[in-house]
Amino acid sequence: MPTAKGCVKVEKGTVALTEYELGDPGPGQILVHPTLTTICGSDIHMVDDIPDVPQGTPMGHEAVGIVEAIGDGVNTVAVGDRIVMSCLQSCGECHTCSQGDLSICETFAAPMNLVLGAQADLVMINGADHSVAPLPPSVDDRAGVLVSDVLSTGFGACERGGVRPGSTVAIFAQGPVGLCATLGAKYYGAERIIVVESIPQRIEMARSFGATDVVSPDTAVESILEQTGGRGGDVAIEALGKQITFENCCKVARFGGTISSVGVYGGIDALSLPTDGTFIHRSLVMTFCPAGRERLEFLLGLIDAGRVDPTPLFTHELRLDAVVEAYDLFRSRRDGVMKVALR
Ligand SMILES: [Zn+2]
Ligand SMILES: [Zn+2]
Known part of the structure; x- marks a missing residue:
């Protein structure tokens, strides 16, 4: 055997x-x-x-x-x-x-x-x-x-979120999956790819993969809303698997936009949606690879x-x-x- x-x-x-x-x-x-x-x-x-x-x-x-x-x-x-x-x-x-x-x-x-x-x-x-x-x-x-x-998951986050030419995409965290989502967003023709990350090496790689803007996790929601004229992005991708990033995704997806989640929410008993209105008229897609x-x-x-x-x-x-x-x-x-x- x-x-x-x-x-x-x-x-x-x-x-x-x-x-x-x-x-x-x-x-x-x-x-x-x-x-x-x-x-x-x-x-x-x-x-x-x-x-x-x-x-x-x-x-x-x-x-x-x-x-x-x-x-x-x-x-x-x-x-x-x-x-x-x-x-x-x-x-x-x-x-x-x-x-x-x-x-x-x-x-x-x-x-x-x-x-x-x-x-x-x-x-x-x-x-x-x-x-x-x-x-x-x-x-x-x-x-x-x-x-x-990771490449399939990152591309999948974009495909299932409906990223297309001209889209504005926000991607929460630039670990391996988030970085592959950045590659995917670029491949599918996103015009703006706003990534949320604080680790310098990851920021550098994100830029080389196609990120157009980088914002800090601490001020992600305010910064992304400010950079999108208060409207938010067409697609917000969750690639970390934490309550806070999921919540922030909901807050920065525009009215009519899509939250595409590929994070693995390990160690979380329940995931909650913010009730400040950001759950209205957004599509929520939760998939893996x-x-x-x-x-x-x-x-x-x-x-x-x-x-x-x-x-x-x-x-x-x-x-x-x-x-x-x-x-x-x-x-x-x-x-x-x-x-x-x-x-
Ligand atoms: Zn894996
Ligand atoms: Zn089968």
């Missing part, structure tokens, strides 16, 4: 590198050897804030790698292929997959269709024909791995064509053996850390 060496949640707040067994791939499944993986804000939430994530859970959902073994019925990938996985697995056949939203597949929804165990030397992927895509030779591992989750093979291929195509380059997000690189150190670094936001590449 194949054995993986990977990062698992030991207890609240702690991860460790351990060995665990994986079965042989069953129908529709593939075993992948990740060549590059990374840590995500939602990994930190799963380890630190979300008590429902049990001890021993294999961590990590973003990776590129080589297919090591395939189960019955897998038709579109073969052993030895270089692939990127979607962070959310899809069967391609259930009610929601058939309706076209592969990110909320019902078949692998126990409790979520999130990939588990990508921070390892082997990981099992369900629904491989719908959940992975081959990497074009010109797309390197660093660019490829960002397609698994658009998933599935076609989605991966769309984003890989943009990278391949040089239309989008998310790779500056990588600020650090470590070996998988140093995964505990990598979690500490990522959690601390030290050294301007953004994304940590784990090889």
Whole structure:
């Protein structure tokens, strides 16, 4: 039976590198050897804030790698292929997959269709024909791995918020997802991209990704309203997962505008809407990462064509053996850390 060496949640707040067994791939499944993986804000939430994530859970959902073994019925990938996985697995056949939203597949929804165990030397992927895509030779591992989750989530925040040419977009926080939303807003033709951030390295990257204005978190609402003639933005994107940023999004989305939330509200019992009138005539969209093979291929195509380059997000690189150190670094936001590449 194949054995993986990977990062698992030991207890609240702690991860460790351990060995665990994986079965042989069953129908529709593939075993992948990740060549590059990374840590995500939602990994930190799963380890630190979300008590429902049990001890021993294999961590990590973003990776590129080589297919090591395939189960019955897998038709579109073969052993030895270089692939990127979607962070959310899809069967391609259930009610929601058939309706076209592969990110909320019902078949692998126990409790979520999130990939588990990508921070390892082997990981099992369900629904491989719908959940992975081959990497074009010109797309390197660093660019490829960002397609698994953050680039798709950031672009998705813009798509589902209805960003279009000429839009004014406000984006709360410029962590990896927020920065990918900035890339998305630029790609979809937003005229003004106002980002809320205080960390200098993140501000600098936001500007290089297309932000037109930067405002401080302390005065975000006043500043954004002032800069938009009191009207607010067409779309306000929440990419942090906190009550205050959600509330501020509601306050800076214009009358008739859209609040597009992709933050993970870990450790919050209830999220509340301000009742000062900003809940009237706004659309509220709460989604996560658009998933599935076609989605991966769309984003890989943009990278391949040089239309989008998310790779500056990588600020650090470590070996998988140093995964505990990598979690500490990522959690601390030290050294301007953004994304940590784990090889
Ligand atoms: Zn992620
Ligand atoms: Zn499905």
